[in-house]
Amino acid sequence: MELYKATKIFQRHYKKWLNKEERESSGYEYERSFVEQMQKMEKELFQDSLGEVPVNRNF
Numbered sequence: 001m002e003l004y005k006a007t008k009i010f011q012r013h014y015k016k017w018l019n020k021e022e023r024e025s026s027g028y029e030y031e032r033s034f035v036e037q038m039q040k041m042e043k044e045l046f047q048d049s050l051g052e053v054p055v056n057r058n059f
Helices: 003-018 027-050
Strands: none
Touching: 003 027
């Protein structure tokens, strides 16, 4: 995966998190929503780093 692609993924998830109103309700919600958004980002980064997964798993 190229660095610019990973940066774009991070920026998209971070901006999405910044626009959520629930993060402003309490410290707990702030941290919970941040962790949730970062987990989604990590999953997407990992999937993109794997590349195309073959249909036949015997390869």
